[in-house]
Amino acid sequence: MMTPRDELLARITSDETALIGLLGDVVRAASPNPPGDTRDAAGVLTAWLDRHGAPFRVVGPDPAMPNILASFEGARPGPHLVLNGHIDTFPTVAADRWTEDPLGGAVVGGRLYGTGASDMKQGTASLVALFCWLHAMRDRLAGRLTLTAVSDEETFGPNGARYLVEHHAAEVLGDCLLNTEPGAPTTVRFAEKSPLWLRIEVQTMGCHGAYTHKSPSATKIAAAIIEELAALEDTEVPLPRAVAEAIAAGAAEIDRVHLPGAARTMGAVTLNIGTWQGGVIVNMLPGHCAIEADIRVPWGIDPDAIVARANEIVGRHEGTTLRVISKQTPRWSDPAHPMVGHIQRNAAAVAGWAVRPIPSLAGTDSRLWRERGVPAFTYGTTATNVAMPDENTDLAEWLKVVRVHALSALDYLTEETNR
Numbered sequence: 001m002m003t004p005r006d007e008l009l010a011r012i013t014s015d016e017t018a019l020i021g022l023l024g025d026v027v028r029a030a031s032p033n034p035p036g037d038t039r040d041a042a043g044v045l046t047a048w049l050d051r052h053g054a055p056f057r058v059v060g061p062d063p064a065m066p067n068i069l070a071s072f073e074g075a076r077p078g079p080h081l082v083l084n085g086h087i088d089t090f091p092t093v094a095a096d097r098w099t100e101d102p103l104g105g106a107v108v109g110g111r112l113y114g115t116g117a118s119d120m121k122q123g124t125a126s127l128v129a130l131f132c133w134l135h136a137m138r139d140r141l142a143g144r145l146t147l148t149a150v151s152d153e154e155t156f157g158p159n160g161a162r163y164l165v166e167h168h169a170a171e172v173l174g175d176c177l178l179n180t181e182p183g184a185p186t187t188v189r190f191a192e193k194s195p196l197w198l199r200i201e202v203q204t205m206g207c208h209g210a211y212t213h214k215s216p217s218a219t220k221i222a223a224a225i226i227e228e229l230a231a232l233e234d235t236e237v238p239l240p241r242a243v244a245e246a247i248a249a250g251a252a253e254i255d256r257v258h259l260p261g262a263a264r265t266m267g268a269v270t271l272n273i274g275t276w277q278g279g280v281i282v283n284m285l286p287g288h289c290a291i292e293a294d295i296r297v298p299w300g301i302d303p304d305a306i307v308a309r310a311n312e313i314v315g316r317h318e319g320t321t322l323r324v325i326s327k328q329t330p331r332w333s334d335p336a337h338p339m340v341g342h343i344q345r346n347a348a349a350v351a352g353w354a355v356r357p358i359p360s361l362a363g364t365d366s367r368l369w370r371e372r373g374v375p376a377f378t379y380g381t382t383a384t385n386v387a388m389p390d391e392n393t394d395l396a397e398w399l400k401v402v403r404v405h406a407l408s409a410l411d412y413l414t415e416e417t418n419r
């Protein structure tokens with residue numbers, strides 16, 4: 001009798017061509033968000049589940065934004081692994097600058113092109129296939145496997161993963177989350193910085209632009225506030241030890257994947273003034289200016305402490321108000337969790353990749369599980385031209401990553417030491 005590992009690898013090998021076909025089909029089923037209508041793309045995925053006899057249902061408050069929820073029990077008790085990917089994509093960027101049709105799903109030079117080909121129809125399609133492979137092997141597994149293929153991720157909307165964790169918690173939280181957003185197959189992401197968004201408004205009298213003695217200028221006050229807010233980037237960050245060690249150990253790889261400076265950025269508070277709006281016409285002194293600040297908060301920092309300092313800075317200037325648009329607490333999962341070990345071991349065996357656990361600069365739906373105390377890990381292909389013309393996925397690399405995901409899920413559902 002074949003080992004479960006050999007059986008799984010044989011199933012993947014025999015499905016390779018069909019799997020590439022599935023990815024092409026799901027890319028051709030456009031699902032840009034906004035507006036976020038994912039029915040066609042979800043239909044491609046549920047047809048695959050149907051064809052393979054895998055149980056699933058579709059849930060969610062908005063019929064145009066279906067979430068696929070599928071689950072099965074293994075043959076004996078064990079931990080509950082949850083798989084997560086999203087079906088929606090960014091809108092197509094600059095369609096006239098693509099060399100391939102953004103909705104064509106063409107394979108050229110071993111790469112499959114299209115909007116969402118990298119972020120993240122490849123990851124979601126492979127999870128659907130993975131769910132079917134393991135469902136067919138359920139007699140040999142312990143515990144439970146749940147698949148969540150969701151809508152409404154790109155705009156951080158309420159109808160996708162957030163809806164599932166709030167309304168189907170018992171089914172979708174589980175003991176461990178594996179998310180397949182692209183990044184780099186040499187890193188497994190165990191933590192995410194958290195965005196803190198502030199809106200600051202300055203209101204003064206305003207006047208004719210020649211009479212600058214009559215009123216303070218709202219734009220000049222906003223400029224002063226921005227300069228003072230820059231001091232937030234010097235905040236001393238008491239990183240948790242596991243996070244600090246992972247950043248130090250992964251610094252070279254972090255800088256290679258995200259360009260030099262990324263490792264330093266990862267452990268620091270950063271400030272981006274995302275919008276600035278003020279003034280009406282060149283010869284009027286502006287009486288109103290609004291800025292929106294996107295502050296990224298690392299682990300070990302309480303976002304409320306940053307809000308308090310921002311309030312203090314803004315409050316020194318007259319006519320100002322500050323409003324928190326969005327605030328989250330940065331969280332991390334244990335980089336020594338068994339799932340990280342499974343991914344490292346399988347990536348080395350499948351592709352010779354040395355995988356490092358690192359935190360992530362940007363956010364994924366993994367944070368929703370971490371917020372609820374579930375260890376969550378993101379592992380995926382190289383992110384290629386995401387939100388740019390000629391987004392694509394290298395199929396040879398993808399098929400290796402598919403095997404790493406599948407074998408790591410299998411290990412989690414067959415080994416005794418996963419809790």
Ligand SMILES: [Zn+2]
Pocket residue numbers: 086119120153181
């Ligand atoms: Zn994504």
